[in-house]
Amino acid sequence: MSLDTRVRSTLPDAVLWDLDGTIVDTEPVWLAAELALARRFGGVWTEEDGLDLIGSDLLEAAAIMRERMGITPTPEEIVVAMVSAVADHMRHAELVWRPGAVEMIARLADAGVPQALVTMSYAEIAEAMITRMPSNPFGAVVTGDSVTRGKPHPEPYLTAAEALGVDPARCVAIEDSGTGTRSAAAAGCQVLVVPNLVPVESGERRTFADSLADLGPDDLGALVGRPDAT
Template sequence: MSLDTSACATQTGTTDPMPAAVLWDLDGTIVDTEPVWLAAEFSLARRYGGEWTEEDGLELIGSDLLDAARTIRERMGIQPTPEEIVTAMVGEVADHLRHADLVWRPGAIEMIDRLAAAGVPQALVTMSYTEIAEALITRMASNPFGAVVTGDRVTQGKPHPEPYLTAARALGVDPARCVAIEDSGTGTRSAVAAGCQVLVVPNLVPVEAGERRTLVDSLAGLGPADLGALVAGPGLPR
């Protein structure tokens, strides 16, 4: 089901329904770091003489990093441990976030700012590690996140619901009244399993339609009231 952005993009007002919180994925949703992850994977392959393709990398988008590293180790046939692989890739991506010109996803920063102005709690829910989340936050004008859940701070990563349940609990909100914003099927399954409504903005990989998920091409032109409409029910604005 698609959200009709021409019909429902609205200005936030005191009578507009708001979500209890908005829970943000990071990579590919707020900032376009997926090509940076792919580059880090190819760098590993070159360093250790492994074989890797772009299709291999795309399969891992949104995954728990240790799970991804196990796949990388097996498919590349290389010797470093999964922990060593994660350390190398996290360091490369974090360095990019600290120093490179960032490619922000269309409408993401504007939505974050509008949610903050409307007083809607926000959390960052990412399988990237704390080092990467902190590097991103330092590049933002201020820290809008009341909770930050990272892959190194959960027992089970996406697509398990633990990351989104942890974020909702940290904010003291019902996940069923939250909107998660995701770009991958793996992250979307995690948020749906946690009971969230999910606004899916696909980036490098397609995401199938399904229960409690709304697909849009971009966040540009949307506002907090559009997210509120997803949890107000029944149905979506037309």
């Protein structure tokens, strides 16, 4: 991440967090659940298939899974099975937190910056993760089962900003996928992209970092002072 030191650093009005692959490294958990589903119903699925769906609306992803796997369950039934498996992992397994994510959340809370969770995972998964955190830092939680149109549509991020009572242009979204990044950028947020398993294309209102580990709230604040932060 390279910031222009001439830009005055302020704190963002809010920080909007993706979950999967951004706060917790759950992408291998999703892939394992997808492969288990394919084996159960005699379908065919690969790691590359799973990577194609990272960040997507779950029902849309399930429809693609049904077609590619050649299996009989409906998309709704596929989502129920997947959410149950990932939520169970969130409740009981050792979580792999992404480098610097929990520390950044704590620093933002200490600085009084409002935060929201904006995820295509369903509420059952989000709630299971939040219970594993030292405290709940999120003033709003937007999940895939609480919006009409999922990422990459801007609705999830617009919904989170409205819930917090902030201007999306004064928010920083933290994302790891192209799908989520497009959603946040379309909502008008500045996006800090920390890629995980899939590459993310450069574009308007996007800044890239290898990790959150060496960053702090002021670094996020500098993003909303960028010339393209409109």
